[in-house]
Amino acid sequence: MAQTGPVGNTNNSIEVTGLHKGFGDLPVLWDLDLELGWGEFLALFGANGSGKTTLLRALAGQARPDSGSIRIAGFDTRRRPAAARRQVGVVAHSAFLYEDLTCRENLTFYGRLYSVENLKGRIEEVLELVGLNRRADRRVRSLSHGMQKRLAIARAILHQPSLLLLDEPESGLDRDSVASLAELLREWTASGRSVVMTTHNVDLGLAWSSRVAVMSNGRLDFDGAGDYLGVGS
Amino acid sequence: MASAQGASSSPRSGLAFPGLNGVLLVGTGVLMLVNLYLIFLVAPTDAVLGEVQRVFYFHVPIAIVSFVAFFVVFVASIGYLVTRKSKWDSVAHAAAEVGVVFVSLALLTGIVWARPVWGVWWTWEPRLTTTLILWLIYVAYLMLRSYVPNKSQGALYAAGLGIIGFVDVPIVYYSVQWWRSIHPSAVVGPLADAGALEPIMQWVLFYSLAVFLLLFLYLLLERMHLRNVEDRLSALRFLSRMRR
């Protein structure tokens, strides 16, 4: 639908070329190339240790490539690290939430770190979006695991990034929350923003995504529309 | 498959020339024998201190070599942080291990030496104190490496400590010197002020320093080679686990 994305007129949300990343003598990512256009939703499959999480960490600017380059919305993660991180929202295994602070306080803190404009209004907006507005002043410690995950999603989209990275977001979510996450992501990509999601749930990954990649031994073995795999959807 | 390529094509760090280590080992061994001969049979017996003065020919070179080792750690740590090449990390790690052995020997020989010369086992003199602090810093360095579960993180943290630790050395030295100028310590005995050395004693000392530097070089290369083998072994283990 929207071919030019939310950020300027760069052509792609992600451009990865020749990415190598190893730990000591162990290569984790091996000559990996990836291009993701605006509005695309990439589901990333792969066994544990295939490099999925490292790829997400590299995209989020947390792992430094040994060689190769990563551009997020046109910003090189080495040359413009802060600008590149500004474009990314992350939902990881850890929620990055302070349990002794309330939902609103957590969002206020992250909102200030990201210099979000009109922060109060934006917090109400995202709380509404994930259905936590009635629990805004509860401490995170007292929330169920599923609600904490929703708050983590609210935290990830608070600063209106153009790219969302989700590491197995369905884990720990009840059925209703999964459904509302699906709805949220549908609107997300409809507005021209993009998503990369790792998951172990093949049905869910195929149903949600517009594109599927399978990782093994540090590179993308398969990259294309889910239909080609001849399964599901 | 991609991983297997990566492991085998990575350069074999540690040994630039196969056989160099063997040559170094034999050479250092022969030179060390000559060194012992010079120290015990050629160098004259000290008029005041007697035979015990010969510890000096071990103590001073060993102490200097340990400083050299920690300087190597410092340079290699910067190299690692800038390039992220594991070769630098390997140099830093090996130099730190060998350096800790040398600085421990320097402290031990220093204690043996201080008793007859200064009349005390230990004195909080700036050089001694700085050496002790160095020992503490680099023992912490080795502890840090073994206590970080993630190997690449361990290499980064160790590099950070390798830099800040070495920058700290002159600061420690000068602050202890200033501190001491107010708290005179019990340095008594015949050589409280180091006297000038006879020329022959100087030559033996320089020779001994050269031999210990060679020994350091040999141990450094040997340790790097060993670590390289360890790394390859753990890479192989990892790959065989992946294949299953």
Place this chain on the structure above:
Amino acid sequence: MRMLRPMAALVWKDLLLELRSRDIVVSALVFGFLVVVVFNFALKVSPERVAELAPGILWVAFAFAGTLAMSRAFVREREQGGLEGLLLAPVSRDAIFLGKALVSFLFMLVIEAALLPVFAILLNFTSFTLTLAGAILLATLGFATVGTLFSAIAVQTRSREVMLPVLFFPIILPVLIGAVEVTGAAVGSGPETGVVTRWLPLLAVFDAVFLVICPWIFSIIVEE
């Protein structure tokens, strides 16, 4: 000035967390109090020897309480939230480091301010001067800077409670020496001449060196 906003956000967040739980300041205070009491018995501090022994006891208490506070602060950051979450933000790593160092600095000052009166009463120590305040500010700044770097490292290791002091004390020794010397001169136990004018600037130089090198090392080592 782009650094100040995230630093202020970090300070606000950590103060709010501490107000909720109070566990860091309270536990460090109790520990520092214990150090003072234990040393009193271990060293048999008699009124004539207070001036001689008090500076050392004071700074051992401050240093131990300070490492405890910094270690707890980073364990909390790791258990809740997590450094990783902070590092995702489009903020320079220097700002994150300086923000955390500022938090440690403030926590330590609060602990020291609370320990001083207790210390004064228990040891009959009454020499509070501007010089002492200067020594406390400068030394605490050095402690907080170096301590923040090593807390961030130690929290990632096994047996982190041991690792922080093992890393911290050898490096920070010059600051400790300077603080004790200046305090001694302020109390009047040592020869004053030149001690204060020599050590206070030196403490400032240590702080400057550490304030340059620690954020640089931090910003490199947090990125795998």
